[in-house]
Amino acid sequence: MMNHAGHMTTSATLLRGDWLPRPSVRGHLRSYVTPFNVVAAAILCIGAPVTVNRFVNGLAATTNLTDDVPWGLWIGFDVLCGVALAAGGFVMAATVHLFGLREYQPLVRPAILTGFLGYFFVVIGLMYDLGRPWRLPFPMVYSPGVTSVMFEVAWCVALYLTVQFLEFCPAIFEWLGLRRWRAWAVWLTTGLTVFGVLLSTLHQSALGGLFLIAPGKLHPLWYSPYLPLLFFASAVAAGIAMVIVESMLSHRVFRSHVEHHDERQMNRLVLGLGRAGAIVLMAYFCMKCLAFAHEHGWHLLRTPYGYWWLVEMLGFILCPCMMYAIAARRGLVWLVRVASVVTVLGIVLNRLNVSIIAYRWDAARRYVPDWQEFVITITIVTTGLIMFRWIVNRMPVLHDDPRYEPVH
Amino acid sequence: MxxxxxxxxxxxxxxxxxxxxxxxxxxxSTAPHAGNDWHAMLTDLTLCVGCRKCEWACRKANGPTDPGPIDAYDDPSVFEQRRRTNSISLTVVNRVGPTRDDEKPTFVKSQCMHCCEPACASACLVGAYRKSKLGPVIYDESVCIGCRYCMVACPFDMPAFSYNSPTRPAIHKCTMCFERLAKGDGAPACASICPVEAITFGKRSELLALARRKIAAEPKRYVNHIFGEYEAGGTCWLYIAGRPFEELGFPANVGTRPYPxxxxxxxxxxxxxxxxxxxxxxxxxxxxxxxxxxxxxxxxxxxxxxxxxxxxx
Structure with missing residues (x-):
C-alpha cells in the first residue's frame, strides 16, 4: 500500500528525499564504519588489484623470487608460519578430548576455528605462490610423487583441513539449529581428534623436513637432521601461545560474548597453559641445543649469523620460557600473556630464518620481498580476521549455546 | 650403526x-646405480676456451627463443659477472680467474649434472622428474604444479623457473638432449659443436676410465679429482680440471651421499x-x-x- 502511494507521488518523494535509506538503515550502515573496517577495506582495496596483477602478469611481476631463491615471503610466512600458528587446534583438542583436562573446554572451539581458518588461508597463500595453482589436486589424485616430503605435507594439510572443518561442525549445526546433525558431529569428536593429532604430528614435522634435502643451502646453525622434531616441538609451543594470545584479543574485541565468563577461572586456565608453555619451550630449547652440538657449530657463533642465532635462541625461546615459568609460579597472568606474544614472535622468526634469512645466506643477490608480496600477505591475514569475526559473531564459539550440552 | x-x-x-x-x-624412484651404461658427459675444463658456442647450440636445440647470431656469443663482456642457468640458457659458461698474471683463466660450463640419484626427482611431489634408463634426468612439464621444491632440493642449483609466464610457468633445465639420445641421433648439441672437444659424450664407465687415463698421463695438468664420480652419490656429468674444484665455484659441501x-x-x-x-x-x-x-x-x-x-x- 505504501509503495502504491509512493509511486503516485514520485516527484514529491524525490524532493522529500525519501528514496534515501531510512534513518535506521543509514544508522545501520554507519555502524559499519569502525576503525577496523576502514583499515580492512583499505587493505582489501590495495590487495585486489595486486591479486589481479599476480594472476594476470605472473610471479615475476609481483615477487622478487629468483632462480637461486625460489621460496619467499608467501612460503616463509603465509605457509610455514601459518601452519605453525594454527597448531592451537590440535593442541587444545587433544588436551580436552584425549587427555581429559575438561576445564580447558572453553578454549577448544576458538582454537579449532583459528586452526581451521589458519589452514584455509595457508592454502589460499599457497595458491598465490604456486606456478600453476589450478593443478593443486595433481599430487593427490593425478600424479602422486610418493618420495617427496612435500607430498606428505600436501596430503596431511588437505586431510587436516577437512578434519578441522568437521571438528568445527558442531558449532555450525548449533547455529543452524540442526540438532540431529550436531549429535552426529559430536559423536565423531574423539576419532577426529586422534586423526587430527596424527596428521598434525606428521605435517608439522614434515614442514621442517622439507629443508632436510638442502644441507648446503641452509645456514649450518639452522640446518639439522632434527629439523622435523624441532618444527614439531615449536609448533606445539606456538599452538599454546596462540591460544593465549587469541583468547586475550577475543576477550577485548568480543566483550559481549564473554560477559558470563568467570574471570578467575579464565585466569587459572591461562596460568595452566603458561605452565605447559614453559615445559614445551624448555624441551624445544634443549632440542635446539642438541641439534647445535650435533653440528659442531661453535666457531660459527662469533659471526653475524651466530649473533642472530643467539638472538633467536636466548631472546625468543629461553626468555619466554623463563617468563612462562616465573608467571606460572607466581600467578602472574599478564606475564603469561607477554611470554605468549614473545613466543609467537619467536616462532615466526624461526620460520623466517629457516626459509628466508638463513636460506642461501651466501647467495650473491639476497632476496628481499617485493612490496606486492607484503600486500598479499597482509590481505590474506586481514581476510582471515574478517572471516573469524563473521563466524564468532554468529556461531557459538566464544560462548556455549545454552540449548546444548557442552562437548567434552 | x-x-x-x-x-x-x-x-x-x-x-x-x-x-x-x-x-x-x-x-x-630410481634404481640404485644401474649406472655403467648410462649416457654421460665429461667436460675437460683445461681445454675449454670460453667460446660459448655450446650456449648457442644449446639454445638452438632446446631454447624457447631464437639463439640469435652465433658471432654475438664471442663478446667477452658477459664474463664480467658470474651467471647461472636460467629459463632461457640451460647451460652457461663462466670465467674464473686469472688470479695471477702468469695464470690462464679457467672457463667453467655448468648445466644440470644428471645425478645418478637425483634430489629433484625425490623432492617432486607430482613425480614430474625421472631418471631415464638412458641416463639423463628428465622433467615433465605436463604434471608440474610450479611449487619449485626441486630448485630448493638441487645441490647444484640448476633447475630454473620461468617466473614471467603467468599461465605456463615451468622448470627449465638441461635434458642432455634426451630426444636426440633416444632416437640415437648422436651426441648432445653442446658436445657436437665444441671446437676444442672439451666435452666428450659416452657411457659413464667409459668416461670415468678416460678421465683417469687423462689424469694419469698428465698429472701436472690436472688435479687428481673427477668431479661427479662420487659427488652427491655420483652424477652423469663429469668434470676434470687443472685447479681444485672449490676454486672454480663448484659446491664444496655436497658430500658423497645420494641426496634422496x-x-x-x-x-x-x-x-x-x-x-x-x-x-x-x-x-x-x-x-x-x-x-x-x-x-x-x-x-x-x-x-x-x-x-x-x-x-x-
Missing part, C-alpha cells in the same frame, strides 16, 4: 604394510607414526576416560553414603 638403521627401516616398512599405507614412500637419502629417514617414519601415535592417543583417552568414570562413580557413592560418618575421602 648401518645395520641398526637397516633393521629400523625394515621394521618401519613392516609397520607400513600392516596399515596398508603408502610404504613405497620409503623407496626411491636425506629425507628417506623421515618418510620411513611415517607408517611407524601412523601405527604408534593413534594407539598411544587412544590409550591416553581410555586412561583419562576410565579415571573419570571411576571418579564419578566414587562421587555417586559418596553422595549416597555421605550421611555415614567416616566416609569422606
Amino acid at each position: 648401518s645395520l641398526n638403521r637397516r633393521q629400523f627401516l625394515k621394521c618401519m616398512g613392516l609397520a607400513g604394510v600392516s596399515t596398508g599405507a603408502a610404504a613405497s614412500t620409503a623407496e626411491a 637419502e636425506l629425507t628417506k629417514g623421515l618418510l620411513s617414519a611415517v607408517p611407524f607414526i601412523q601405527v604408534i601415535w593413534p594407539a598411544v592417543l587412544m590409550g591416553a583417552y581410555a586412561f583419562s576416560h576410565r579415571r573419570e568414570t571411576a571418579t564419578s562413580a566414587n562421587d555417586a557413592r559418596d553422595t549416597t553414603e555421605g550421611t555415614e560418618p567416616g566416609s569422606e575421602s
